[in-house]
Amino acid sequence: MKKALISGITGQDGSYLAELLLAKGYEVHGIVRRVSLEDPDVRMWRIRHILDDVHIHSASMESYASIFNIVSEVKPDEFYHLAAQSYVSYSFEDEFSTINTNLNGTHYVLSAIKRIAPACRIYFSASSEMFGNPEESPQDETSRFRPRSPYGISKLAGFELTRNYREAYGLFAVSGILYNHESPRRGREFVTRKISGAAARIKLGIDKKIVLGNIDANRDWGHARDYVEAMWLMLRQDEPEDYLIATGQTHSVRDFLEVAFGHLGLDYRQYLEICDEFYRPSEKNVLCGNAAKAGEKLGWKPRISFEELVREMVEHDLSLLAGNKRT
Secondary structure: OOEEEEEOOOOHHHHHHHHHHHHOOOEEEEEEOHHHHHOHHHHOHHHHHHHHHOEEEEOOOOOHHHHHHHHHHHOOOEEEEOOOOOOHHHHHHOHHHHHHHHHHHHHHHHHHHHHHOOOOEEEEEEEHHHOOOOOOOOEOOOOOOOOOOHHHHHHHHHHHHHHHHHHHHOOEEEEEEEOOEEOOOOOOOOHHHHHHHHHHHHHOOOOOOEEEOOOOOEEOOEEHHHHHHHHHHHOOOOOOOOEEEOOOOOEEHHHHHHHHHHHOOOOHHHOEEEOHHHOOOOOOOOOOEOOHHHHHHHOOOOOOOHHHHHHHHHHHHHHHHHHOOOO
16 A cells, blocks of 8 residues: 655645545545644644544654654655645745745755655645746746745745756656645635635625725636646656646636626625735736646646636535534
């Protein structure tokens, strides 16, 4: 039985990936912060239903010793490094912790694997934010990186570190350049979940408005369930390569509002308030990905449409409100 170790298992991607690997017969291990063990109902709600099937280890991604010890104990066949401070807007508020945590955590993982389990295959979760202000659209694996946020900078540094460990030490280490991907398990601080939750609350008469920033910002949005399958496929290949994962279609925040509120028979324009406070300091141009390489070499393609994604998120938030659950 193969053993997989996932950093960030309590996050959106980590939870879907854990489900996928369990279904494929893996022994699944996950790294969580100690605070998650102290308050599992709140901090581990995404994996609550599979806690009996996975092995949880407490560690800090900012501590090399703790990462080293877990890798020594588990000796994984595959390591999926998903843990990161991933909220882009927050990275502008605390750029130091974002860059330090994301970069050092990746370096610790790569170093520990190199020393203890060099045969382990490593996946690093990179980001379309590395393109920042792209010179071309759509982007592919050959497009130039021009990050425009501390988060994007930290991810680019991790991407280069991963490539260096692959080329210098011969590790099977790959990066997935993932474009925006959402789901009902997305955190409430992200605009997509903010919209789906607001639509549900307004429909039920709990709230009367939603406050947003630039609703004409465009994103290439996919479903996290599709994207974690791509992660797994990258580690199935004969040779380690980096892949861009995207839908190739862009939609605006306005589009997201229309589908979400329209699904509930509402006109978002009657409830929307625009606030300059929610605009990013450095708004990027359109990020749209060309995942042709992933299609050709991995046989991967997105299965869940934008409209299906939005409707699923809205229905999820409606059911949560009905059940008064904390997720």
